[in-house]
Every structure is written in C-alpha cells, then in structure tokens.
Amino acid sequence: MRILILGAGGTGGYFGGRLVESGADVTFLLRPERARRVQENGLVIKSPVGNAQLQVQTVLAGEAARKFDIVLVTCKAYDLDSALQAIEPHVDAGALALPIMNGMAHNDRMRERLGHGRVIGGIVQCSTTVNAFGEIEHLNPMARMVFGAFADQPNHLEIDPVLDDFEAAVGKASFSAKRADPIDQNLWDKWVMLATLAGMTTLMRASVGEIMATKGGPDLMAEFLEETVAVATEAEYPPSEDYLKNVRSLLFDRNSGFTASMLRDMEAGGPIEGEHIIGDMYHRARDAGLDAHLLRVAYCHVQAYAARRTKQAGLT
Structure with a gap:
C-alpha cells in the first residue's frame, strides 16, 4: 500500500x-x-x-x-x-x-x-x-x-x-x-466533545481545571455540552451514554490542564477553525430551532477574534 x-x-x-x-x-x-x-x-x-x-x-x-x-x-x-x-x-x-x-x-x-x-x-x-x-x-x-x-x-x-x-x-x-x-457516529461524537471544549476554553481563556474551579464553570460546561448533544441528536447521531460518560470525565476534571488547540492558536495569535468547529455547530442548531445561546456567544467570540486579527494584520 x-x-x-x-x-x-x-x-x-x-x-x-x-x-x-x-x-x-x-x-x-x-x-x-x-x-x-x-x-x-x-x-x-x-x-x-x-x-x-x-x-x-x-x-x-x-x-x-x-x-x-x-x-x-x-x-x-x-x-x-x-x-x-x-x-x-x-x-x-x-x-x-x-x-x-x-x-x-x-x-x-x-x-x-x-x-x-x-x-x-x-x-x-x-x-x-x-x-x-x-x-x-x-x-x-x-x-x-x-x-x-x-x-x-x-x-x-x-x-x-x-x-x-x-x-x-x-x-x-x-x-x-x-x-x-x-464512520459517521464517530465523527459526530468527536465534534460534540471538541465544540464544547473549544467553545468553553476559548471563551474563558482557561483550561478545564481552571473553569471547574469557578462557581459557575461546571454549570456552563454542562449547558454547553447539552447544546452540542442536541445538535447531534437532531442530526440522528446522538452520543451514547457510555461516550458521554467519558466526555464528562474529560470536561469536568478539576485537576485537568486540558485545553482545545483552538485556544493555543488564539494565544499564539494564529488563524483558528472557529467557523468550522463552532460556527457550523451553531448554524445547525439555529436552523433546527434549538436553544443555542452559549454556542451563539462562542461563535460571536471567535468571529470577533478573527476580525481583530485581520485588522491587526492590515488585511482589511
């Protein structure tokens, strides 16, 4: 081969x-x-x-x-x-x-x-x-x-x-x-986890453990995960309970330094996959009439980052 x-x-x-x-x-x-x-x-x-x-x-x-x-x-x-x-x-x-x-x-x-x-x-x-x-x-x-x-x-x-x-x-x-x-279910499963991780760690500019250390962090993480799961369910690819158990063990670990690569790209001032990972998830939620207020905020945030980066690079 x-x-x-x-x-x-x-x-x-x-x-x-x-x-x-x-x-x-x-x-x-x-x-x-x-x-x-x-x-x-x-x-x-x-x-x-x-x-x-x-x-x-x-x-x-x-x-x-x-x-x-x-x-x-x-x-x-x-x-x-x-x-x-x-x-x-x-x-x-x-x-x-x-x-x-x-x-x-x-x-x-x-x-x-x-x-x-x-x-x-x-x-x-x-x-x-x-x-x-x-x-x-x-x-x-x-x-x-x-x-x-x-x-x-x-x-x-x-x-x-x-x-x-x-x-x-x-x-x-x-x-x-x-x-x-x-392969379809596997693709949706990873997207659910990644969109939640990227949305929350970029919004908070913090790792999973740092988010969990705040008073409202665990609730916001849970709400964000619910929104992405709802999109996958609407697409007829709901994550299994076993998979969600594993995802929660990653996203709610108080000792974790886990962040999305999107946050590391932001901190380096580089281009990001915000439209592809978060924007596409938000658009699907909106088109399905789902409650997606956290996805909406996260999508606005990555757009604002991209706009500022473009302006600073003199590309406008």
Whole structure:
C-alpha cells in the first residue's frame, strides 16, 4: 500500500512518522520550505512514547501525480481549499482521500469536489504541536486514529480492499487504530466533545481545571455540552451514554490542564477553525430551532477574534 500524507505538521507528521517507522510506504506532500527542512534534518518526533528522527520521501504540490492508494488530509479547515487543489490530481489518479480533520463541513465539501465515492472519513485523538525548530512535539501518550466508510458510501466493493490494506498498515504502527464502518457516529461524537471544549476554553481563556474551579464553570460546561448533544441528536447521531460518560470525565476534571488547540492558536495569535468547529455547530442548531445561546456567544467570540486579527494584520 502506498500512502500519501498532506502536510507534516503536528497531526500528519506524527501519524505519518509512526507509519514510516513501522515500515509503511509513506510519502509527504509538502510546501517547498517544509520539504527542505525535512530533507535536511529529517522528520523529528519528540514523544513520551519514544523519540524518532526519520528520513522520509517527499513530493511537492504541482508535481506530476503519482500512484497512491490513499491520501491522508491533515490540514486545518482554513487551508482546505489549497489542500484540495494539491491532492486532486492524486485522487484523480486513483487514490482515496481520508481527511482526519475536526468538524463535519469539510467532508461535504470534499465529497462534492472529489466525488462521494472517493472520500472516506476519519478522526484522530492526539495532542501535538510543531516547535520553532520544526520538530513535532507529542504532548501526552494518547495517539489514536479511527477511520472508515460513510453510511451512504456508494462503492464499497472498490473501497473495502483499500481500507483492508490501510487497516493492516496502521495495525503495525505504534499508535492505536480502529476501523469503523460506518464512520459517521464517530465523527459526530468527536465534534460534540471538541465544540464544547473549544467553545468553553476559548471563551474563558482557561483550561478545564481552571473553569471547574469557578462557581459557575461546571454549570456552563454542562449547558454547553447539552447544546452540542442536541445538535447531534437532531442530526440522528446522538452520543451514547457510555461516550458521554467519558466526555464528562474529560470536561469536568478539576485537576485537568486540558485545553482545545483552538485556544493555543488564539494565544499564539494564529488563524483558528472557529467557523468550522463552532460556527457550523451553531448554524445547525439555529436552523433546527434549538436553544443555542452559549454556542451563539462562542461563535460571536471567535468571529470577533478573527476580525481583530485581520485588522491587526492590515488585511482589511
């Protein structure tokens, strides 16, 4: 199996690097500067479960399409347009696209552009960042991938052999991997958790533990979670009680320093996925006539951040 990974940032670099480490045939589709650094220094991973410095294969966007079986799309939502342009020739040449991104809207956009039969779904659970030296820092031992076909996938006979081979490949890597057909419930489950975490930690500019230490924090966290669960339920993908029990153990832990990556991006003054993670959830709640007052506030907040960032950058 030949695997192409768009990007060598925190997510793509970590999972792709672990696949390389396990002997998989992996190529990274990179921008010129990132490709130069990776070729000079190797792909460097610093992790509590083991460090690595790997020599990897790279290809640049715009180069002639090669034959790959699957393309992992690991960009942020605000880079999706350029990502689609970069991977489209490889999908046209026969690869399946596997976005391991947060939220749901990107799946619809990718399926509309690339074809409903050419895109499968996936999520990861892994906290990573890229430091000033271009090294991937894995922040805790958790690293998990879930992938699979969509419930309405039209061509399982073509997709299944690729998924079988990919399942075998990730099974050899040093991270947890699970195939889930259909993938839809898993996508909604993660979005419920992430939208709640991102909404609350960015609004409060605080970690889960710091929010729990306030008088009103636990109640607000519970209300926010209720709103996101209501949206998933309206979409006919309600989280199970077992899943919600696990989510609550994360979101109501008084000793936790857990924050959303969106907060870390805000604190660094960078672009955020506010429209994709929080805005899309709010719009679905509003369109369904659901009570979404906290989602509304959180959405206003991320829009205000984006507006100020644009103004300060002189982009208006």
